[in-house]
């Protein structure tokens with residue numbers, strides 16, 4: 078039977094089967110080819126989408142905007158604090174209004190419950206552009222990038238270093254379990270993903286023939302890994318005063334040249350971005366001054382090395398988000 082996800086929400090990867098995820102990835106490759114070859118593809122002209130952001134963004138916002146326009150759609154961006162939602166209008170009422178005007182709604186913000194409430198009330202597809210719990214569109218770009226590098230997903234050894242219970246860590250564990258990559262979270266115990274999610278992912282992994290490992294041991298966790306992935310140590314929405322304790326916890330998990338040597342010979346370095354790999358950001362400079370740490374989750378040496386595929390990964394946000402928009406709205 079052919080795969081059809083028309084009219085569906087895209088709230089978390091747990092809601093999608095491996096076959097449906099494969100469909101998004103294959104569609105992304107087609108859109109990437111068309112874009113590279115200058116083949117126009119305004120297949121959704123006449124439709125309109127809205128991008129509702131309660132947190133800041135570069136990649137996700139731009140990918141949704143450009144993907145929407147390439148598909149021929151009208152795109153409205155509502156920046157953080159600029160709509161009535163929350164302060165003067167409930168989430169449910171906002172969803173009902175937006176659903177009367179737009180063909181689909183992207184939401185980036187806080188609790189996963191918010192994006193679910195938008196989906197329950199809008200009557201049109203809702204796409205999760207990052208919540209505190211999950212970042213599913215990032216996952217499609219990450220899977221596509223891994224497949225482009227290794228020609229396959231199944232059996233790839235994937236290690237996530239750092240805050241493994243953040244939105245990206247959670248989502249990567251789900252993505253790997255679904256698509257048959259062996260997932261390792263390498264982080265202090267305090268930052269392991271929640272047991273309930275780990276248990277669900279272990280069940281999914283058993284079906285796809287892969288494994289889920291949690292370890293505090295850096296040498297063990299990175300040994301022969303094909304992908305070393307990290308994310309910032311303090312996520313959007315967390316208070317500034319967690320920096321000190323987080324740095325203490327995660328400093329031993331910094332991705333550096335020595336750690337990469339322990340990984341497989343063919344290993345690549347990945348990061349969803351933005352990244353604190355030098356002092357060229359406000360926060361990077363502040364942390365360097367306060368804690369004497371000039372690089373955080375990854376050293377500049379690794380970030381700028383040949384193994385780093387972070388900008389291919391960022392580009393793939395466009396092609397994969399386009400596949401989600403097309404498949405759910407066509």
Ligand code: CP
Pocket residue numbers: 133134135136137138207215349350351
């Ligand atoms: N990776 C990612 O979601 O980046 P932005 O925060 O810039 O959207």
Ligand code: NVA
Pocket residue numbers: 207243244245308309311312313349350351
């Ligand atoms: N964990 C990060 C991901 C950014 C794309 C955050 O939520 O800030």
